[in-house]
Amino acid sequence: MRALPTWGTSLVAAVVVLGPALLPGFVLVGDMVFVPKLPLNASLLGIGAAAPRAVPSDLVVALAGSVLPGQLVQKLVLLALLVAAGAGAARVVPLRPLAAAAVALAYVWNPFVAERLAIGQWAVLAGYAALPWVVRGCWRLGLQPTSSGRAASAAIVLGSLGGAPAWLLVVLGAVPAYVTGAVSRTGAAEEAGSGGRARALGRRAVLLALLLVATALPWAVPAVARPGGTVGDPLGATVFTPHADTAFGVLFSLLTGGGVWNGQVVPPGRLTVVGSLMAAALLLISLAGLVLGLRRRTPGAAAVTVVGGLGLLVATATAVPLVADAMAGLPGGGLLRDGSRQVAPWVLATSVGLGLAIEALASTVARPGRVLVVLVGLLPVAALPAAGWGVSGRLVPTQYPADYAAVARMVDAADGAVAVLPFEAYRRFPWNGHRSSLQPLPRFLSAVTVSSSDLVVRQPSGAVVRVPGEDRLATEVAAALRSGSPTSRLGQLGVRWVVVDVDGAAPPAGTVERYAGSRLRLYEVPVVDPVAAADPARRWQPPWLVVLWGDLLAVVVVVVLVAGDWGRATGGAPKRPDSRCNADTVQ
Numbered sequence: 001m002r003a004l005p006t007w008g009t010s011l012v013a014a015v016v017v018l019g020p021a022l023l024p025g026f027v028l029v030g031d032m033v034f035v036p037k038l039p040l041n042a043s044l045l046g047i048g049a050a051a052p053r054a055v056p057s058d059l060v061v062a063l064a065g066s067v068l069p070g071q072l073v074q075k076l077v078l079l080a081l082l083v084a085a086g087a088g089a090a091r092v093v094p095l096r097p098l099a100a101a102a103v104a105l106a107y108v109w110n111p112f113v114a115e116r117l118a119i120g121q122w123a124v125l126a127g128y129a130a131l132p133w134v135v136r137g138c139w140r141l142g143l144q145p146t147s148s149g150r151a152a153s154a155a156i157v158l159g160s161l162g163g164a165p166a167w168l169l170v171v172l173g174a175v176p177a178y179v180t181g182a183v184s185r186t187g188a189a190e191e192a193g194s195g196g197r198a199r200a201l202g203r204r205a206v207l208l209a210l211l212l213v214a215t216a217l218p219w220a221v222p223a224v225a226r227p228g229g230t231v232g233d234p235l236g237a238t239v240f241t242p243h244a245d246t247a248f249g250v251l252f253s254l255l256t257g258g259g260v261w262n263g264q265v266v267p268p269g270r271l272t273v274v275g276s277l278m279a280a281a282l283l284l285i286s287l288a289g290l291v292l293g294l295r296r297r298t299p300g301a302a303a304v305t306v307v308g309g310l311g312l313l314v315a316t317a318t319a320v321p322l323v324a325d326a327m328a329g330l331p332g333g334g335l336l337r338d339g340s341r342q343v344a345p346w347v348l349a350t351s352v353g354l355g356l357a358i359e360a361l362a363s364t365v366a367r368p369g370r371v372l373v374v375l376v377g378l379l380p381v382a383a384l385p386a387a388g389w390g391v392s393g394r395l396v397p398t399q400y401p402a403d404y405a406a407v408a409r410m411v412d413a414a415d416g417a418v419a420v421l422p423f424e425a426y427r428r429f430p431w432n433g434h435r436s437s438l439q440p441l442p443r444f445l446s447a448v449t450v451s452s453s454d455l456v457v458r459q460p461s462g463a464v465v466r467v468p469g470e471d472r473l474a475t476e477v478a479a480a481l482r483s484g485s486p487t488s489r490l491g492q493l494g495v496r497w498v499v500v501d502v503d504g505a506a507p508p509a510g511t512v513e514r515y516a517g518s519r520l521r522l523y524e525v526p527v528v529d530p531v532a533a534a535d536p537a538r539r540w541q542p543p544w545l546v547v548l549w550g551d552l553l554a555v556v557v558v559v560v561l562v563a564g565d566w567g568r569a570t571g572g573a574p575k576r577p578d579s580r581c582n583a584d585t586v587q
Helices: 004-020 057-063 070-089 099-109 110-117 122-143 149-158 164-187 195-225 235-239 252-256 273-295 299-315 323-328 339-364 367-377 379-383 385-393 402-411 472-482 487-493 530-534 544-563 579-585
Strands: 415-421 426-428 437-438 457-458 464-467 497-501 512-516 519-525
Touching: 004 070, 004 323, 004 385, 004 437, 057 070, 070 099, 070 122, 070 339, 070 379, 070 519, 070 579, 099 339, 099 379, 110 122, 110 385, 122 149, 122 164, 122 195, 122 299, 122 339, 122 544, 149 164, 149 544, 164 195, 164 299, 164 339, 195 544, 235 323, 252 339, 252 379, 273 299, 273 339, 273 379, 299 323, 299 339, 339 367, 339 415, 367 402, 379 385, 402 487, 402 512, 402 519, 415 472, 472 487, 487 497
Parallel strands: 415 497
Antiparallel strands: 426 437, 457 464, 497 519, 512 519
């Protein structure tokens, strides 16, 4: 019953933040593109020419969409992520209901969530939602010799379903939290000289590392096994570094949970002096709460502080040009692109800090002064009111034109790839309120569908930068469209169909019109290489057998470690009473 206020607060905050997104229709914004029914095909496993950026998140959506309508899947996913995030944050440290509810509100209502929703990075929010559960579970895993590890491992697995960026947030939470718990345990006087427990902690660390590696395999194996690998363009290290979204600079923006590179998704009011001052007040109160929690040795306070500090350090480092360039040149350095994502652990720390401050304040004021305590708890809303109602109306649902379903029925009836024109990754469709979003057609079709993988970014100075993509097939198709004989070149690549948006481009010369709708036109390439059409991405995709073996290994490791008892597996000693652990049962 004591958890009801936090779950209730999380639900109410999530509903208000999402607002119109919960109404009928699909929300198409940035990277967030859900369709009525995402086809189940090999690309969901990363077997394709494109980099596996939506692996395994799109597979989860496709499986859910096989039993539920696509728009319902989107609404349930968004709502579940925000509710789980708030409820998890409220449990990281033991707090009374009022303070715990404040933590839940702060972790749902903040610049990080608002900006990630506005830019459509719902999969990143999977890692964000799992983060507090991972921190709490891994800290207890290091602290308590006989804990089963199931809670921590389940949170790691669920968070990692968001793909590489979500997995990185999980790692930033799991490793320092476990180390903090282990150090607290081994540093206690009662544990001095206990070699057996040290060995058990070491074995647990190995199991934790094994689980983290296993949850990365679904996207890491196809990324590494692709011909030429997956190497991001160094330009991305500069374009996607954190930017100031407050009046007080980049560092302050990160400290207050923002710093997104795309200035167009910053909630109204955050850049103003008043908004920045409100954010500063909230930050100071949260920092004071963290200090109080550390001084009082509140269970979990040290872990969340260390986790938050590490996330802030990584995010800040990516804002330094020399560091960002060096990271971009390292294997896997592309994970750190869009460095402001890594500020998520710091958002968790400051949210918990606000709860700790409210707990201390509530214990010092008389009952009439509780109004002040409530007002402090509502500071996240006062500091960023524009985060409400779908980030000030950005998350407005729409309906797909009927042409999309009609084109899908015709295209999926024959072999061959599909090229989408205009050949850009993102579009502003009039039927979607001219909001920028990924091309939705590749998610409608079972056939290999090709649009540009380049990212066109408008910088704060107004300059437009094109960051080259990593899809080799898209590069070849773009070259064919620019050539003097596009139809012949497209046929050699196995492209049978060209879909043209009526507002954007003309069809390549020599193609034959097969469908004319109000929004889309479908054209067929007369002569297509049958071998290329049977598997258009064959030259650029990773070996399917390698990918499947990686997926099988990941599933086996995950099932064993989630279902297993880590306490027995590592030879944990019988549990003894521990006041520090018992304090964590306040909620």
